[in-house]
Structures are given as structure tokens and as C-alpha cells.
Amino acid sequence: GAVVSQHPSWVICKSGTSVKIECRSLDFQATTMFWYRQFPKQSLMLMATSNEGSKATYEQGVEKDKFLINHASLTLSTLTVTSAHPEDSSFYICSANPGRGYNEQFFGPGTRLTVL
Amino acid sequence: AQSVTQLDSQVPVFEEAPVELRCNYSSSVSVYLFWYVQYPNQGLQLLLKYLSGSTLVKGINGFEAEFNKSQTSFHLRKPSVHISDTAEYFCAVTGGVGTSYGKLTFGQGTILTVHP
Numbered sequence: 001g002a003v004v005s006q007h008p009s010w011v012i013c014k015s016g017t018s019v020k021i022e023c024r025s026l027d028f029q030a031t032t033m034f035w036y037r038q039f040p041k042q043s044l045m046l047m048a049t050s051n052e053g054s055k056a057t058y059e060q061g062v063e064k065d066k067f068l069i070n071h072a073s074l075t076l077s078t079l080t081v082t083s084a085h086p087e088d089s090s091f092y093i094c095s096a097n098p099g100r101g102y103n104e105q106f107f108g109p110g111t112r113l114t115v116l
Numbered sequence: 117a118q119s120v121t122q123l124d125s126q127v128p129v130f131e132e133a134p135v136e137l138r139c140n141y142s143s144s145v146s147v148y149l150f151w152y153v154q155y156p157n158q159g160l161q162l163l164l165k166y167l168s169g170s171t172l173v174k175g176i177n178g179f180e181a182e183f184n185k186s187q188t189s190f191h192l193r194k195p196s197v198h199i200s201d202t203a204e205y206f207c208a209v210t211g212g213v214g215t216s217y218g219k220l221t222f223g224q225g226t227i228l229t230v231h232p
Binding site for chain 2: 004006034042043044045046049091093095103104105107108109110112
């Protein structure tokens, strides 16, 4: 149980285009989902926290107009990288928390974004 | 605010030798502590967690960790490592109810390399 999927697993796009990454909780409902970014050989940095039906809360320094997060249902959150540039190339990982007192996040497998 | 420091960026070890990966944290509230493992181009897998109770926590793949409140440490240990344990390991902390609830703060990661 507690499986989180991400789609796509990798994506290559041209500079200036937008890319959407999906995060789904497959066998539980996630009241909260988190989006992380990981640069090569670095740790995970939290980008934003999304709660179903409300606006995402972004961490300091993260451009909310560039990284659009939509948590439309209890099993799906999406991250859209708008007008992507090469510096947005990174590994994006989502996680989901079932709520109801859970103190653990369940992580997706990650999405490798390469912007040419 | 909370922070996590992993004291070793890289730990080389021979197969079947014991290993300890060190983690220290700081937090103004009671914490929950986690160790995750990440294989190349993959998401995070939970090894073990400390929420409350016994300070010695056993996890998957033969790993264990000890929560030491006085030293604010949560070191990860394994008595005999295998080649397959080669990966990057992350220590993470989240606070209890409050502004930091549910948000994980990660350490910088420790790359464990097991040599034959």
C-alpha cells in the first residue's frame, strides 16, 4: 500500500515550452502533497506544499508563477513548469501524506526534466 | 526552525563490514526523524522512522538507528553491509503539530559505497 506514482518519469523539452508533471496517490487519498526539487549530487529542496482544494504554499525563493501547482483531487497533484529554461533542468519528486495523523510522507519515483 | 546535518558526505566501506552514517538535527519542537535511501534516478524509499517510544528503531534491509535526544542525533547503523547497499542516504526531520508539521527537512545526504 501507500504507492505514489509520477508521470512522466523523464521529459525533454525545448526552452520556452511548458511541462506538466503529474503526481498520483494510487491506493490512498492524500490531503497534502509536497513537491521537491533535487539538483545533481544535492539534497531535496521543498518547493511547495499543496492541499486539496486550496492554493499551494510555496517556499521562500520559489516562483509561484513559474511553478504552477494544482491539487485538484485527493489523489492528484500537478506541477507545471511554465516557460522552462535550461536552469529548470532538475529531478522533481513529489510526496503525499494521507493526513489523519500520519507523520510520514510517501514518495513518488521522480521525474527527470531536461530543458534544451 | 529545524535543520539536519549529515556529518559525512561520502562513506566508503568494504562488503560485510559495519557502517554508521551520522545525522544530527536541531529543532525547537519535538521531532519525528526518518532515514531514506535513494538509488540513482529513483525516488526515496523509507528505511526507518522514529516517532516516539523506544529510542532504538529497526528498519528494513537490516538497518537500525538510535535516537539520542541529549545529543540530538539519529545515527544509522548496519552491522554488515552488502554491495546492494550502495546508494545515497538521507536523514530527515519533521516537527509535530505546528507550522513545521508534515514538512520534511532533509540533510545533505551521505553516499555509501560498498566495495567488494
